[in-house]
Amino acid sequence: MYLDYxxxxxxxxxxxxxxxxxxxxxxxxxxxxxxxxxxxxxxKGASVFFTDLLREIGSDVDVRMEFLAISSYGLSTKxxxxxxxxxxxSTNINGKNVLIIEDIIDTGASLAYLKNLFNTRTPKNFGICxxxxxxxxxxxxxxxxxxxxxxxxxxxxxFGLDFAGKFRxxxxxxxxxxxx
Ligand code: IMP
Ligand code: MG
Numbered sequence: 299m300y301l302d303y304x305x306x307x308x309x310x311x312x313x314x315x316x317x318x319x320x321x322x323x324x325x326x327x328x329x330x331x332x333x334x335x336x337x338x339x340x341x342k343g344a345s346v347f348f349t350d351l352l353r354e355i356g357s358d359v360d361v362r363m364e365f366l367a368i369s370s371y372g373l374s375t376k377x378x379x380x381x382x383x384x385x386x387x388s389t390n391i392n393g394k395n396v397l398i399i400e401d402i403i404d405t406g407a408s409l410a411y412l413k414n415l416f417n418t419r420t421p422k423n424f425g426i427c428x429x430x431x432x433x434x435x436x437x438x439x440x441x442x443x444x445x446x447x448x449x450x451x452x453x454x455x456x457f458g459l460d461f462a463g464k465f466r467x468x469x470x471x472x473x474x475x476x477x478x
Pocket of ligand 2: 401
């Protein structure tokens with residue numbers, strides 16, 4: 299087991315990220331024009347993607363921001379598979395359009411858990427938007443409405459994604475290199 303990681307090469311550059319965010323925002327605008335949409339940011343990882351994406355959507359959609367915190371990997375780079383809500387959203391989503399916005403889907407455990415939880419709250423409809431998808435790691439299938447990029451099974455940091463709380467502030471997505 300590695301103790302630490304350092305920042306490696308750029309996997310997805312700032313420009314490529316921002317172009318993709320504009321594309322996803324255009325899709326969301328097309329799908330929800332004239333409607334209210336409760337956008338739920340899964341803290342902390344999705345925070346950078348969330349604020350960039352929502353600002354690209356613009357005024358055609360009545361966007362509301364909500365924030366949710368779930369348990370993280372801690373000091374590991376492997377998902378524990380156990381998901382816990384640390385901070386819930388502050389609004390009633392009964393009868394509303396809901397879109398969960400997440401940085402990355404790996405095993406799918408976190409998003410499958412959130413999907414089940416939110417469906418018990420009877421939204422009008424429920425969708426998931428992820429920036430990155432490590433498709434080959436999926437153990438719990440979950441339907442994704444909007445995906446930015448499919449990436450290989452490598453640990454990545456930057457643009458919201460962290461290792462042990464570090465590197466979230468970087469403008470690009472980088473691979474992370476283990477330090478032995
Ligand atoms: P899942 O429940 O296995 O799908 O894990 C999803 C969560 O794992 C994401 O919200 C991230 O917080 C974290 N995660 C998965 N892969 C990475 C990575 O490569 N870098 C940083 N965090 C990751
Ligand atoms: Mg996350």
